[in-house]
Structures are given as C-alpha cells and as structure tokens.
Amino acid sequence: MTSIYLAPWRIDPTVRPAVVDSHGGRHRIAIANLARAIAAALDVAGAPSPGSVGLILSDDAELAGLNESQLGHEGPTDVLSFPLLPPEAFPAHAGDTDRGPVPPPGDAATFTGPPGRRIHIGDIVVSVERAADQAASGRGGQTGNVQWSTTDELRLLVTHGALHLCGWDHADPIEEGEMRTLEQRLLAAGR
Numbered sequence: 734m735t736s737i738y739l740a741p742w743r744i745d746p747t748v749r750p751a752v753v754d755s756h757g758g759r760h761r762i763a764i765a766n767l768a769r770a771i772a773a774a775l776d777v778a779g780a781p782s783p784g785s786v787g788l789i790l791s792d793d794a795e796l797a798g799l800n801e802s803q804l805g806h807e808g809p810t811d812v813l814s815f816p817l818l819p820p821e822a823f824p825a826h827a828g829d830t831d832r833g834p835v836p837p838p839g840d841a842a843t844f845t846g847p848p849g850r851r852i853h854i855g856d857i858v859v860s861v862e863r864a865a866d867q868a869a870s871g872r873g874g875q876t877g878n879v880q881w882s883t884t885d886e887l888r889l890l891v892t893h894g895a896l897h898l899c900g901w902d903h904a905d906p907i908e909e910g911e912m913r914t915l916e917q918r919l920l921a922a923g924r
Contacts, residue, residue, distance in 0.1 A: 741782035744768040778899030787856035814897035857894035
C-alpha cells in the first residue's frame with residue numbers, strides 16, 4: 734500500500750489479507766482518515782519531525798499473538814503500539830507524573846537522528862475485527878459504552894495508538910484522564 738504524506742509526517746499503512754468482514758468482503762476502511770487522525774495526534778504530542786509511523790490493520794488472531802508474545806497478556810486486544818523513541822524524545826504532557834511539570838510551549842524535548850532522515854516514531858497495530866465488534870455492540874470509545882461506526886472506533890484506536898507512541902499512557906489515573914480528554918478533543922476536531 735502507498736505511503737500517505739501529511740507534512741511533516743509519513744504514514745505507512747499495511748492492510749493484512751485477513752481483514753475481511755463476516756460476508757467474506759473487505760471492511761471499507763478510509764485509510765486517509767486514519768492517517769489524518771495519526772498526524773493530528775503526532776502534532777499535538779510534539780513528536781519529532783519529520784517522522785514516520787507504520788500502521789498495520791489486522792485481525793484478532795494477530796493481535797492475540799502480539800499481545801501474548803510482547804506483553805504476556807492472553808487473548809486479543811484492539812490496538813497495540815510499538816514506540817521506537819524514548820519518552821524524552823517528546824515534550825512532557827499533562828498527567829505525566831514521571832517527568833515533572835509540562836514545559837512551556839516551544840520547549841519540546843530534542844531528539845536528533847541522522848541529518849536529512851525521517852525519524853521512524855513507531856508502529857501501530859489495530860484489530861479491525863475487534864474495532865468492528867466493539868462499534869457494533871456498543872462497547873467502543875475506550876469506555877465500553879459507546880455505539881458508533883467502525884470508522885469512528887478505528888479513528889479512536891489509531892489516535893490512542895499514536896499517543897502511546899509519543900509517551901502517553903493510562904496506567905496512572907491522572908494521565909489516563911488527560912489522555913482520554915485529548916483523544917476526545919482530537920476526534921471532535923477531526924470530524
């Protein structure tokens with residue numbers, strides 16, 4: 734699949750052959766919309782640029798395997814992120830209790846790579862199967878009580894995954910609240 738350029742970002746999508754619906758057809762996925770959601774999250778999180786992100790759209794089987802091998806958790810999940818940069822490559826953010834207060838605007842952490850090279854920020858892997866199920870059954874929105882389209886659920890999941898690439902987490906209740914608020918703000922702005 735062709736890379737999508739949204740300056741200063743490049744999103745490299747891959748759609749696995751297993752991404753089919755229950756009738757044997759492919760899910761209709763607006764990859765460009767997902768790329769825009771990722772780019773918006775990278776912008777807001779202050780990711781070093783120019784940068785690239787891999788986006789892999791897959792199924793429950795692949796996510797279950799990755800969840801087990803990478804995190805030691807059994808069963809499928811909706812999204813996994815594989816950051817390649819340390820948290821220090823991004824500005825501190827609200828709720829980030831590990832690094833102290835949020836720096837003033839324009840005071841982002843510095844990351845330097847080879848000159849003239851695009852920095853690969855990481856990869857996001859999404860189970861389209863899980864997203865479709867969560868959306869249809871009203872278990873979407875990360876809260877488990879939102880019924881909306883598969884497209885909206887996928888936008889949320891890639892936004893969530895991109896924020897994870899940029900050092901955001903939801904293990905701490907304060908940071909989780911900040912992350913959820915930011916996700917909702919980004920989704921509303923992207924409509």
